[in-house]
Amino acid sequence: MSITIRAVGQAGRRGATRRIPNAATLLGLIDEWLPDGASGALHGHVPGARTSDGAIEVVLHPAARPIRIEATDDGQVAVTAMTVPVGPGYHTFVASLLDRMGDELGVPWAKLATPPPGAPGRVSASTASGAAADPGEPPASIDPTGAFGSGDRHDAERGHLGWLRSALIAVRDGRRQGATGLHLATPPGVRYTFDGAVATVLGPRDDAWLERALADPRVAADVWPWVADAMDARYLLGRVLSHLWLDVRWRPPIDSVESQLVDEILATLRRAYPLEPGLAWPWREWRELFELRGQADPATRALLDRGAGAVVDGGSDPDGPAPIGYHRRPVTIVHEGWALEVPGSFTGRRTSEEWTGGEAGRNITLAGTETAENGHPMTADRFLQQVAAHLGRDAIEHDDGVVRGRARLASDPSSGVEVATVEGFSAVHGRGAAIRIEIDDPQDWKWALDTWRALRPA
Numbered sequence: 001m002s003i004t005i006r007a008v009g010q011a012g013r014r015g016a017t018r019r020i021p022n023a024a025t026l027l028g029l030i031d032e033w034l035p036d037g038a039s040g041a042l043h044g045h046v047p048g049a050r051t052s053d054g055a056i057e058v059v060l061h062p063a064a065r066p067i068r069i070e071a072t073d074d075g076q077v078a079v080t081a082m083t084v085p086v087g088p089g090y091h092t093f094v095a096s097l098l099d100r101m102g103d104e105l106g107v108p109w110a111k112l113a114t115p116p117p118g119a120p121g122r123v124s125a126s127t128a129s130g131a132a133a134d135p136g137e138p139p140a141s142i143d144p145t146g147a148f149g150s151g152d153r154h155d156a157e158r159g160h161l162g163w164l165r166s167a168l169i170a171v172r173d174g175r176r177q178g179a180t181g182l183h184l185a186t187p188p189g190v191r192y193t194f195d196g197a198v199a200t201v202l203g204p205r206d207d208a209w210l211e212r213a214l215a216d217p218r219v220a221a222d223v224w225p226w227v228a229d230a231m232d233a234r235y236l237l238g239r240v241l242s243h244l245w246l247d248v249r250w251r252p253p254i255d256s257v258e259s260q261l262v263d264e265i266l267a268t269l270r271r272a273y274p275l276e277p278g279l280a281w282p283w284r285e286w287r288e289l290f291e292l293r294g295q296a297d298p299a300t301r302a303l304l305d306r307g308a309g310a311v312v313d314g315g316s317d318p319d320g321p322a323p324i325g326y327h328r329r330p331v332t333i334v335h336e337g338w339a340l341e342v343p344g345s346f347t348g349r350r351t352s353e354e355w356t357g358g359e360a361g362r363n364i365t366l367a368g369t370e371t372a373e374n375g376h377p378m379t380a381d382r383f384l385q386q387v388a389a390h391l392g393r394d395a396i397e398h399d400d401g402v403v404r405g406r407a408r409l410a411s412d413p414s415s416g417v418e419v420a421t422v423e424g425f426s427a428v429h430g431r432g433a434a435i436r437i438e439i440d441d442p443q444d445w446k447w448a449l450d451t452w453r454a455l456r457p458a
Helices: 023-037 088-105 153-176 207-215 217-223 233-246 256-275 283-293 298-308 380-387 442-453
Strands: 004-010 056-058 067-071 076-082 190-192 198-200 203-205 331-335 338-342 355-359 362-370 396-399 404-412 419-428 431-439
Touching: 004 088, 023 056, 023 067, 023 088, 076 088, 088 153, 153 207, 153 217, 203 207, 207 217, 233 256, 256 283, 256 298, 283 298, 331 355, 331 362, 338 362, 338 431, 362 442, 380 404, 380 419, 380 431, 396 442, 404 442, 419 442, 431 442
Parallel strands: none
Antiparallel strands: 004 076, 056 067, 067 076, 190 331, 198 203, 331 338, 355 362, 362 431, 396 404, 404 419, 419 431
16 A cells, blocks of 8 residues: 545636636646745646646656646546655655645645544545445545644654554565565666665665564665755755765766756755754765766865875775665666666656667667457467568577567668667567667667567566
8 A cells, every 4th residue: 555645626606707717727727826835845846747648747856756737627626645655754745735725726625535544545546536435425534644634744654654564564574585686665667786785766775674674663764865854954955965866877977857857956065064964975876976067166175175185096984885876787677568688877758669779879769559450359479470571581480488589770871870770579468569770880789689589578
């Protein structure tokens, strides 16, 4: 189970015509309100942007899932926000944000479906989606912790600690049965390579930490980047650490998006450090990003030299803690039932149709789908016959006992720069994938073919 706030509200009649605002009007009002209403937590939001089904999605923290805001033409507004990856401080922030949104935009929220029973996750399935428990009743709001209704910080903390303890028990049980590569509330669609018992949004934790966390909630809470309610130095440090672990690629930025991310991290660190200098600031990673960005800032350089110490032989202490950042090692992309390991330095963008990523003359596009024929799962051979026949007799075959595939390696010098392409297809019973790998250096052909062959069902 997770902890998700589901706020359902109903706009009243307004204006000279006393009409209920339609979906577009309501979402437009919310879009205009959010930049000021989010108290500086809103980053990367594009006004007017909508999902394919017309909703607004906003991100208020680098470790958070997008908050989804929907509206209907009869004036109903529904907001869905998962809070467990970020912590109880984030939960109370979202609850307060929704309270202010409802008050200032004239959208009163429905009462919670049931009084909180003292443990998260006990709301019935019928109300968990915002639906009415009885067809004759209006939709209700949902918060398994009860904090959205009570406004009590202790409700949010109690609910999150209950969820965390249950999750850690499940991790410990899995470890005792030999499980590896476990992830706790990390972003969906990606698996990290790490040493330890479990990956969290603030880095991996080992088995010894796991036992201590189950005995002491204060230890367990250090997996959350936003525990307290205040938006102070600790909050800012939590934002930075989330970015460092989950987002930074640890090489010079290659586009404006990456440059803006690094600039935001460096600016946040410079602003936050004077607020509480005694915190455990990530000096080594701070200096590394500063060097990668190439900023001309003598004051920050002097601060980093004092805080991080002198660089010895251009390297880091081999006996010190491992450097922050999951993307220093390969990551596994999971998309539409398929898993593909790629360098951690790769960029990555995802739509409902495909995942695309790459860097420095290597680019990958991956799509996957379930396959069926006459109501039955399609065989791998049948899928390849349908989608890969055009590759011709010279196609490269692949069969490792699990996955079957066909691919073609081609070179195109027409643009003046010779670009090689692997067009590949892979399949198992009931599922197929298409992959396109472009390489600027034809000598990378072996890497490209090995990458295609490594594609696996997730």
